Amino acid sequence: MSNNISNINKSNYTPQTTKDTHIQYIKGVGPARSKILERLDIKVLNDLLFYFPWRYEDRKSLKKINELSYGHIETTMCEVLSTEIVTTPRKRMKIFEITASDKTGFLKSKWFNQPYLARYFKKGQKVILSGAVKGNPYAGAGLEMENPDFELVGEEDRFIHTSRIVPVYKATEGISPKQIRTLMFNAVSNYLFLIEDYIPEEVLKRHALKPLDWAVKEMHFPEEVADVNMLNNGSSPAHRRLAFDEFFLLELGLALLKKGEVLEQGISFKTDNCLVNKFLNSLPFQLTKAQHRVLAEIMADLQRPLPMNRLIHGDVGCGKTVIALVSMLVAVENGYQSCLMAPTELLAEQHFINIHKMIETLGLRIVLLTSSSKGKPVDDISEGNAQIIIGTHALIQEQVKFKKLGLAIIDEQHKFGVVQRANIRRKGFNPDILIMTATPIPRTLALTLYGDLDISIIDELPSGRKPIITKMFFPAQKDRIHSLIKEELTKGRQVYIVYPLIEESEKLDLKSAIDGAEALRKIYPERRVGLVHGKMHRNDREAVMTQFKSGEIDILVATTVIEVGIDVPNASLMLIVHAERFGLAQLHQLRGRIGRGGYDSYCLLMAYPTFSEEAKRRLKAMEATSDGFRIAEEDLAIRGPGDFFGTRQSGIPDLKIANIIRDIKELETARKEAFDLIEAEPGLNRYPLLKENLQKKWRGRLELIKS
Ligand code: ADP
Ligand code: MG
Numbered sequence: 155m156s157n158n159i160s161n162i163n164k165s166n167y168t169p170q171t172t173k174d175t176h177i178q179y180i181k182g183v184g185p186a187r188s189k190i191l192e193r194l195d196i197k198v199l200n201d202l203l204f205y206f207p208w209r210y211e212d213r214k215s216l217k218k219i220n221e222l223s224y225g226h227i228e229t230t231m232c233e234v235l236s237t238e239i240v241t242t243p244r245k246r247m248k249i250f251e252i253t254a255s256d257k258t259g260f261l262k263s264k265w266f267n268q269p270y271l272a273r274y275f276k277k278g279q280k281v282i283l284s285g286a287v288k289g290n291p292y293a294g295a296g297l298e299m300e301n302p303d304f305e306l307v308g309e310e311d312r313f314i315h316t317s318r319i320v321p322v323y324k325a326t327e328g329i330s331p332k333q334i335r336t337l338m339f340n341a342v343s344n345y346l347f348l349i350e351d352y353i354p355e356e357v358l359k360r361h362a363l364k365p366l367d368w369a370v371k372e373m374h375f376p377e378e379v380a381d382v383n384m385l386n387n388g389s390s391p392a393h394r395r396l397a398f399d400e401f402f403l404l405e406l407g408l409a410l411l412k413k414g415e416v417l418e419q420g421i422s423f424k425t426d427n428c429l430v431n432k433f434l435n436s437l438p439f440q441l442t443k444a445q446h447r448v449l450a451e452i453m454a455d456l457q458r459p460l461p462m463n464r465l466i467h468g469d470v471g472c473g474k475t476v477i478a479l480v481s482m483l484v485a486v487e488n489g490y491q492s493c494l495m496a497p498t499e500l501l502a503e504q505h506f507i508n509i510h511k512m513i514e515t516l517g518l519r520i521v522l523l524t525s526s527s528k529g530k531p532v533d534d535i536s537e538g539n540a541q542i543i544i545g546t547h548a549l550i551q552e553q554v555k556f557k558k559l560g561l562a563i564i565d566e567q568h569k570f571g572v573v574q575r576a577n578i579r580r581k582g583f584n585p586d587i588l589i590m591t592a593t594p595i596p597r598t599l600a601l602t603l604y605g606d607l608d609i610s611i612i613d614e615l616p617s618g619r620k621p622i623i624t625k626m627f628f629p630a631q632k633d634r635i636h637s638l639i640k641e642e643l644t645k646g647r648q649v650y651i652v653y654p655l656i657e658e659s660e661k662l663d664l665k666s667a668i669d670g671a672e673a674l675r676k677i678y679p680e681r682r683v684g685l686v687h688g689k690m691h692r693n694d695r696e697a698v699m700t701q702f703k704s705g706e707i708d709i710l711v712a713t714t715v716i717e718v719g720i721d722v723p724n725a726s727l728m729l730i731v732h733a734e735r736f737g738l739a740q741l742h743q744l745r746g747r748i749g750r751g752g753y754d755s756y757c758l759l760m761a762y763p764t765f766s767e768e769a770k771r772r773l774k775a776m777e778a779t780s781d782g783f784r785i786a787e788e789d790l791a792i793r794g795p796g797d798f799f800g801t802r803q804s805g806i807p808d809l810k811i812a813n814i815i816r817d818i819k820e821l822e823t824a825r826k827e828a829f830d831l832i833e834a835e836p837g838l839n840r841y842p843l844l845k846e847n848l849q850k851k852w853r854g855r856l857e858l859i860k861s
Pocket of ligand 2: 471
């Protein structure tokens with residue numbers, strides 16, 4: 155049987171066809187289909203060629219009918235004996251049936267609502283059928299397939315859908331996986347030659363990587379010798395090549411970013427100043443060893459006449475904010491402004507309140523800027539009256555002009571990305587940038603993923619923290635939950651109750667925070683119950699938070715707005731309602747709000763049955779550990795890397811084939827090669843094709859190559 159795509163059939167090739175030709179001009183597509191394909195993000199020929207199957211079926215071995223086994227997907231070649239169109243009396247559905255045979259037995263096949271198939275299946279026609287084998291209940295022990303894929307033998311000597319390892323594509327309404335397969339066969343047969351290798355030859359040689367056109371062909375229509383398991387788990391030579399490409403382009407971009415920044419002139423701050431010492435002495439605690447080490451790393455960066463690009467990485471509650479604040483003081487004492495950008499309004503407000511309090515005695519001018527602030531703060535920033543500016547991404551709006559920005563701190567990096575970083579950089583003259591993240595990822599991964607950053611890790615929690623006891627509860631155990639809450643309140647502690655949504659949503663049937671607060675007021679008439687959520691007016695929200703902090707509120711009902719940055723050491727219990735609906739990282743972040751005051755603390759996860767296996771794994775992981783790194787690993791295992799890193803959000807190119815965990819070796823190789831190449835040839839002038847692909851991959855999100 156021939157798999158001969160290499161016998162390129164150029165009959166459909168028109169000289170003007172390029173990789174960028176719109177798919178509607180490709181044979182078998184047309185205007186209507188091209189609309190459908192656009193839903194799959196396929197717009198031009200190149201998109202089609204790079205639209206890879208999500209799995210493969212081995213239909214290589216043709217079995218005799220008496221060798222077919224029930225319940226398996228099997229492929230057989232046989233001859234049509236008879237055909238029939240049956241109309242079901244009730245639903246008036248048309249079923250097209252054939253009976254086929256080889257020397258060993260009979261096989262029935264039926265297709266629903268496709269009477270036109272009668273055109274293809276004539277008596278005596280040789281046919282290959284591939285599908286799940288079922289017993290035919292109406293014909294004794296007979297065999298049957300429903301909607302099998304088929305190929306007529308002899309009509310055209312091409313075996314697209316059977317008798318090979320067959321690619322299975324994700325389809326969409328209006329086009330079937332099989333139709334895509336046919337289209338793809340044409341595209342690959344006719345246009346494979348348009349694919350050009352853009353990775354430097356030496357690199358390919360060094361790592362024994364296959365040619366790109368071969369890899370693309372192999373992804374769609376694998377050679378006979380291909381291993382179907384390797385194809386399905388993404389470890390085939392074709393996958394390896396394509397994964398390498400993705401990583402290489404990612405790392406090239408990061409290398410260029412880093413290089414570009416290193417070449418820029420930055421600010422050299424003096425760090426031997428008294429403001430910092432004064433501040434550190436005013437703290438009611440000593441810095442941990444890890445904090446000291448990280449602070450020293452930052453100080454060294456601040457002194458250097460190059461822009462700092464550092465990531466502080468550390469679990470919730472390890473004390474990143476204090477470190478950030480110290481760096482801000484350095485900038486301020488050197489006569490520069492310094493800003494802190496947080497991912498949510500509430501968090502910005504909290505930072506503002508906390509920092510304001512911490513530096514009150516230092517007499518510094520500090521402002522808050524969110525999308526709801528008007529006039530004054532913006533002027534204070536541009537006139538230089540504000541020395542420390544706390545805000546949300548409102549800080550990177552067009553109209554916000556800094557007088558003299560020297561240091562920008564970005565909190566919770568996972569909510570921002572490369573692009574925001576670039577935007578904030580433009581607000582000053584190459585200010586130093588410090589990013590704080592609590593998303594714990596393994597160091598090698600952090601290095602490769604945030605490859606343009608230097609990394610500092612705070613791997614120690616302040617002493618006196620007690621481990622948090624986490625336990626799952628069902629709604630039927632409400633009494634137990636309330637007795638635990640009462641116990642804490644009696645001890646003088648405070649409590650968080652977290653709900654997933656703020657209004658009752660019919661669709662999701664979630665308990666709302668608003669109703670929850672009502673109910674709690676009835677259950678705890680003698681306690682003060684507060685409510686915060688994202689849709690409240692800022693002043694109201696701030697007032698509630700301040701009351702909670704000062705102990706005027708005992709029970710704070712909240713949505714996930716409290717996920718990050720809120721710091722109320724007296725709160726020792728958190729109840730998360732509908733915990734099964736939250737992601738693992740989110741649960742961990744939420745839990746990080748308690749256990750900050752040296753009291754025994756409790757995190758109660760109330761889960762409503764029935765929930766998925768995945769949800770169960772998440773809740774079990776929460777019960778098992780409060781170590782952020784272990785949580786992250788589990789999260790990664792449950793969700794898969796694409797989702798985990800949210801590349802779309804972060805502004806780095808998507809990884810379609812590559813898997814950061816599975817392909818970590820490729821990632822490291824690609825990183826080394828990319829950084830070496832940029833070192834040797836930052837302009838990539840000898841590699842125009844590579845440059846073009848790089849620009850495309852980063853979709854103009856960065857001005858990577860200036861020349
Ligand atoms: P992160 O931002 O890393 O989650 P924070 O900076 O908000 O953590 O710190 C959490 C709490 O721990 C704050 O109340 C902070 O004042 C306190 N803290 C920070 N460093 C120390 C330390 N070395 N010893 C004791 N408490 C500390
Ligand atoms: Mg924080």
